[in-house]
Every structure is written in C-alpha cells, then in structure tokens.
Amino acid sequence: MNARSGDTGLVGGDAVGRRRLQRRVADFLRDTEGADRTAALGAQFDAGLAWVHHPEGAGGLGLAPDRQAEVDARLAAAGRLESWERNPMGIGMVAPALMAHGTPAQHELLRPIFTAEDLWCQLFSEPGAGSDIAGLATRAVRDGDEWVVDGQKTWTSLAHTARYGLALTRTDPDAPKHAGLTAFLIDMHAPGVDVRPLRDLTGGAHFNEVFLDGVRVGDNARIGGVGEGWKVATTMLMSERSVIGASVGERGSGAIALAVDTWRRTGSDPGRRTELTRLWVDAEVLRIAAVRDQATRAEGGPGPGGSGLKLRRALLERRIARFAVDLLGPAGLVYDADLVRAGGPAPDDPVWTWLQSQAYTIAGGTSDVMRTIIGERVLGLPKEPGPPRDTPWSQIPR
Ligand SMILES: Cc1cc2nc3c(=O)[nH]c(=O)nc-3n(C[C@H](O)[C@H](O)[C@H](O)COP(=O)(O)OP(=O)(O)OC[C@H]3O[C@@H](n4cnc5c(N)ncnc54)[C@H](O)[C@@H]3O)c2cc1C
Structure with missing residues (x-):
C-alpha cells in the first residue's frame, strides 16, 4: 500500500x-x-x-x-x-537524512531518535575542512564487509553524550571532492573512537574533538550509496540551517524577551526605546518568515532558502544581545564563566547571550558561506572562483 x-x-x-x-x-x-x-x-x-x-x-x-x-x-x-532540542542533531538533521537516504532497516533508528533514547552527533567538520566541508580528509577504506575509518573530526556538538554519530568520510581520494564521499553511522562507543571536550568562549564545553582510529563499521552502517555522501550531507546541512533559522519560538520570546527585560531592569531609558522597538519588529518579522518557511516548505525538504533564515537569525540575535549588553553599562563587562564551567544551567544573562550569539554566525555554516549559497543558489549569481569541480580531491592543494 x-x-x-x-x-x-x-x-x-x-x-x-x-x-x-x-x-x-x-x-x-x-x-x-x-x-x-x-x-x-x-x-x-x-x-x-x-x-x-x-x-x-x-x-x-x-x-x-x-x-x-x-x-x-x-x-x-x-x-x-x-522541544526538538531534546535531541538536536538527531531530530534536526539525522532523521531527515535517514528518511531520505537510509535503508528500511536504518529507518528503525528513527523511533529512538524521536524519543531521545538514542542521542546523535554530526561528524562533519575537521581541522582542515569546515566551510569547505567537501574537502574533508577522514578516510574510510573497505575491508570485506566492513570499512575502516581513520581521521579527526572537530567542533562535534554533543559527541560526549551521543550514542551514534553520522560521519562523512572520503572513500575515493581520486574522485572529484564532492564525488568521493560516503556517509556512515558510527557507534560512538566502538573501539577507536576517542572524544575529547573543547571549551568555548562562554566557558561551556558542549562540543568536542573526535579521533577515529581504525574504527570498524559494517557496510550495513553505510547511509546512501558509496560516493553519494554529499547528497546525505546536503540533506543534513539544509535541515540544520532550516532548524537554526526557524527555531524562533513564540512571539516576543528568546533573546528579544531578554532585551526587553534588561531595558526595564535598567530604568526603561526612553532614548533607547526606538532602537528596542526596531529590534522587536525585526524579531517578529523573522518569526513570521520562519513560520511561513515551515508552512510552504517543498515536500522534498528544506531548500537553500533556509540559508536566508539562518543568516538573518544569526545576525539579529547578535544585534539584540549586543543591545542588551550595552544597556548594562559597566556591568556588561562582568561575566562569570565559572557558573557555566561548573556545568550549571546557562545563566539568564545578556553577556552570556551575547557570547553565545557568536556561535550562530559560525555553526551550521558561517554567515559568509550563507551569503555565497544565497548568491549562487537563490539569486543565480556566478559561482565563486575555485579549482574546476571535476579536479580529483588528491590533486587539490591543502
Ligand atoms: C557552536 C558550534 C557548534 C558546531 N557543531 C558542529 C557539529 O556538531 N558538527 C560539525 O561537523 N561541525 C560543527 N561545527 C563546526 C562548524 O560547522 C564550522 O565551524 C563552520 O562550518 C566553519 O568552519 P571552520 O570553523 O573550519 O572555519 P573556516 O572554514 O576555516 O572559516 C574561517 C573564516 O573564513 C571564512 N570563509 C571560509 N570560506 C569562505 C568562502 N568561500 N567565502 C567567504 N568566506 C569564507 C569563514 O566565513 C570564516 O569567517 C560547530 C561550530 C560551532 C561554532
């Protein structure tokens, strides 16, 4: 049926x-x-x-x-x-990729993703490949019915709590960089997987370095075809940008609520009211755009338009947070990273919000990269210069 x-x-x-x-x-x-x-x-x-x-x-x-x-x-x-944040990588990115590219047996993984019984992470970025993710170097080499994975991933959010990771690897170094990639499910508890925390500027440590040293995965852990990892990656990245862009909550909530609250707490300066109103209107316009994006999203999943929402959200959150920090005056120079280091909840603090807002301009693709995607794929502008797309990865200087 x-x-x-x-x-x-x-x-x-x-x-x-x-x-x-x-x-x-x-x-x-x-x-x-x-x-x-x-x-x-x-x-x-x-x-x-x-x-x-x-x-x-x-x-x-x-x-x-x-x-x-x-x-x-x-x-x-x-x-x-x-909230989807109970399993952000699993629900926001892995589930759409498994649905689009996974086998029926891999669809069995969807239920524990939704219930958050299995947390997931996204093993894409590497020390030498972030914006240019298709240039990554982690190798997967076939050995009978298995593959052996070696390499280093970095900035891997929640790898320390994840049960599984979805890794993008290079299986054919002599193919053009986008064509030589294959995606695999990695058991984060398997021998050879080493997760080391990285601390960010808020004092938190929610992302990690992940070393993959001779990690063996079965061919049934391959997601999509051999050499078709870029398709899987594109589904995941589009979904990630759309989720980041669209997760704007209720009217007047989130960073703008904190800004309004800070304005009241600091004496409701009438001189800053126009600025605050402008930010509130921008936040509301973004929220409505996100709701419309959800409602009109094409059946095949999010497209490059999600990059526009992601870019606008990243820039707006930073403006709003900066406004709130300015209202604090000298108190805006004080920040207690120890509270976050101690593993407590993120403080309801404009300075923390401002520091954290920098992450949105990088995670899921930087604002520069979002502008390139919008230019090339939404506006149809000429592609940015680079080696011809059919150059073998092994011949591209790194
Ligand atoms: C909070 C956070 C969480 C993250 N979580 C994950 C995760 O779970 N999994 C994962 O795989 N990765 C994750 N990342 C990594 C993230 O995807 C990369 O940091 C991002 O793609 C940028 O790559 P990079 O850090 O290597 O910077 P680079 O690519 O080295 O960029 C450096 C600078 O150069 C600019 N630049 C690069 N290329 C171009 C270009 N073509 N045109 C114009 N400007 C350019 C960039 O905009 C940037 O300003 C996370 C990052 C952050 C901040």
Missing part, C-alpha cells in the same frame, strides 16, 4: 481530513495522559504524529509536511509539545 494513499482518511487537507487528524491527536493526548515522557513520545511516533510527512511505520502518515503544524499547534495547546 502506498503510504500517501493510505486508508487513514487523513490525506486530504480539506475540512474532513483536518478533523480526522485532530481526532487522532486528541486520541493520542487522551491515551498518553500521565504517561512518562519517553513512553508518550514513543506513542506519538507510533501514531504517525512525529513527522506526519514520513510514511506510516516511520513516524508519519504520508501527509504533506505542512500538516505537522496542525499537530504541533494542538500539542502546544495541551502543553505537550516537546
């Missing part, structure tokens, strides 16, 4: 289809009232309400992606909408 024409009666976006979907959500809410969080998330997946655009059995109902918003609105109204 084709999941998109299934017998759920939910496929139509008309009034009847909407009512049926609402009833399904209501049944789920009633059946899981009082259930523990993991069980409730598992039941949500089994009811097809995790990712409604996935096929039945894979957390969905074969519906159009924009219908997830109907589900999420109902869950939010019931106080039962769980």
